[in-house]
Amino acid sequence: MALLLLAAAAVTNVGAQTSNVLYYMNLPQRTTLNPAFQPSGRTYVGLPGISDISFRLDNNFLSFSDLFSGGVISDSTVTILEPGEDLDRFLAGLGDKNSLEPQASVQLFGLAFTVGEDLRITFDFTERMDGNIVLPGDLIRLGISGNQAFMGRNIDLSSLRADVRYYHEIGLGASKNITEKLRVGARVMYLAGVVSGSLKNNGMTLTVNDDYTHTVDADLSLNLSAPYEFLKDSEGIIDKLAFYEERFQEGNDYISYGLGLAANPGLGLELGAEYRFNDMFAVSAALTDMGFIRWKRDRSEVSCNTTFQFNGLTMQDVYDESLDFDELLNWAIDSIQNSIELSPAPEPYSTLLPLTVTTGFSFTPVSFFTAGLLSQTRFKGKQVHEALTLSGNLNFGNIFSTTVAYTMANRRFDNLGFGLAVRGGFVQFYALVDNIPLRWNEVVDGTESYRLPENWNTVHGRIGLNFVFGNKVEEKILPPM
Numbered sequence: 001m002a003l004l005l006l007a008a009a010a011v012t013n014v015g016a017q018t019s020n021v022l023y024y025m026n027l028p029q030r031t032t033l034n035p036a037f038q039p040s041g042r043t044y045v046g047l048p049g050i051s052d053i054s055f056r057l058d059n060n061f062l063s064f065s066d067l068f069s070g071g072v073i074s075d076s077t078v079t080i081l082e083p084g085e086d087l088d089r090f091l092a093g094l095g096d097k098n099s100l101e102p103q104a105s106v107q108l109f110g111l112a113f114t115v116g117e118d119l120r121i122t123f124d125f126t127e128r129m130d131g132n133i134v135l136p137g138d139l140i141r142l143g144i145s146g147n148q149a150f151m152g153r154n155i156d157l158s159s160l161r162a163d164v165r166y167y168h169e170i171g172l173g174a175s176k177n178i179t180e181k182l183r184v185g186a187r188v189m190y191l192a193g194v195v196s197g198s199l200k201n202n203g204m205t206l207t208v209n210d211d212y213t214h215t216v217d218a219d220l221s222l223n224l225s226a227p228y229e230f231l232k233d234s235e236g237i238i239d240k241l242a243f244y245e246e247r248f249q250e251g252n253d254y255i256s257y258g259l260g261l262a263a264n265p266g267l268g269l270e271l272g273a274e275y276r277f278n279d280m281f282a283v284s285a286a287l288t289d290m291g292f293i294r295w296k297r298d299r300s301e302v303s304c305n306t307t308f309q310f311n312g313l314t315m316q317d318v319y320d321e322s323l324d325f326d327e328l329l330n331w332a333i334d335s336i337q338n339s340i341e342l343s344p345a346p347e348p349y350s351t352l353l354p355l356t357v358t359t360g361f362s363f364t365p366v367s368f369f370t371a372g373l374l375s376q377t378r379f380k381g382k383q384v385h386e387a388l389t390l391s392g393n394l395n396f397g398n399i400f401s402t403t404v405a406y407t408m409a410n411r412r413f414d415n416l417g418f419g420l421a422v423r424g425g426f427v428q429f430y431a432l433v434d435n436i437p438l439r440w441n442e443v444v445d446g447t448e449s450y451r452l453p454e455n456w457n458t459v460h461g462r463i464g465l466n467f468v469f470g471n472k473v474e475e476k477i478l479p480p481m
Helices: 002-010 028-032 085-092 137-145 251-258 315-319 325-337
Strands: 043-046 053-059 097-115 119-136 154-156 161-177 182-208 214-225 228-232 238-243 265-276 281-295 299-310 349-352 356-366 369-380 383-396 400-409 412-424 427-436 440-445 448-453 458-469
Touching: 028 097, 028 458, 085 137, 097 137, 119 137, 137 154, 137 182, 161 265, 182 281, 182 349, 228 299, 400 427
Parallel strands: none
Antiparallel strands: 043 097, 043 458, 053 097, 053 458, 097 119, 119 161, 154 182, 161 182, 182 214, 182 265, 214 299, 228 238, 265 281, 281 349, 281 356, 356 369, 369 383, 383 400, 400 412, 412 427, 427 458, 440 448
């Protein structure tokens, strides 16, 4: 299990900030970060699958450089498991809460238009997927390096959790100038859940005994809203998780299930404001992703509220080839299976969107250049993710927009971002990335070699084609205070 988690972490960094590069670019998509913003172009249309595609993979504890000791791919590939300075450095760098967070979204339809001089109406329909897995640092240390350092200790694993969901988002927003200097905006969202899995941790401790066995005291529950069911064997022990095959005989069955808008309902709200002191200085703030989804369809729940014991074998035994990984996994599963119970009639459960608080300050010395300072705080369960971004932004009307940004986030201080938008006629193309690797290593695999990012633990990109019609009336230069 540890090997799978480490491999996944190498390409994920769920941190979990939305795109900071986008904030000061002249694009319709920037209203997703602050509903008070009004990009140029009186009318915008986004079409399915081409106008806005975004993905993000984050982790805050593992980089590519951790996987390949000395830049060499060994037989096991994940050479981080080999005892030595590299492994010691990795284990020492673990935090109390080590997170993996994938995110992806595809806009199916987008529309924005301006009424009169300054009333902006927006509408969008977007498919979203996001996940959050948090691993306690001591759990990773125990799984990789073994029991010796934990003999006789109680390890607090209450931060262990997981939450994965796929849902539809339908948003309707509006923004308008309240005064010459102040503009406000709001967006309401109807959320329709498709599938969800949520691990709730009410408390979990692990004790390493003198005979190297582990005693676990756990109060956990796993909630699912998906077309799966837990099945028991002849002895009444949960044996497997089975898919409802009889309900999906044709392709239309999958489509109707996925497009259901009332099965798992939810609501969301976003608020934003922008205040321009004069033509050079402005501040902005936004609260986004305030909302919840109530999961009611195809509910199943298993729980573990007991004390159980299992052997103390670790991934190090697998690396030493004294144990097969399948054997280790089967022993762990057998120990847990006897301790979990299936709820006969599970109640609906709710999950919250990751509330995000954004504040920004901008300085525009000339009409085409803006220097921006942006703070973004994202609340994901019990975790708080903070990002601070400095950016330089060129905006030549509707034709050309580009941004270079530097972000401090995810325990790293080397995140360089870049964005580009070009418009010809009514077609606007854009692409941006928040994390460009600055340092690269050569990794050798036998007679071949590869160049891979050295400290890359975040991947985020956004790309699309917008259809923008007309030009907004240029905003008047505001008088100084």
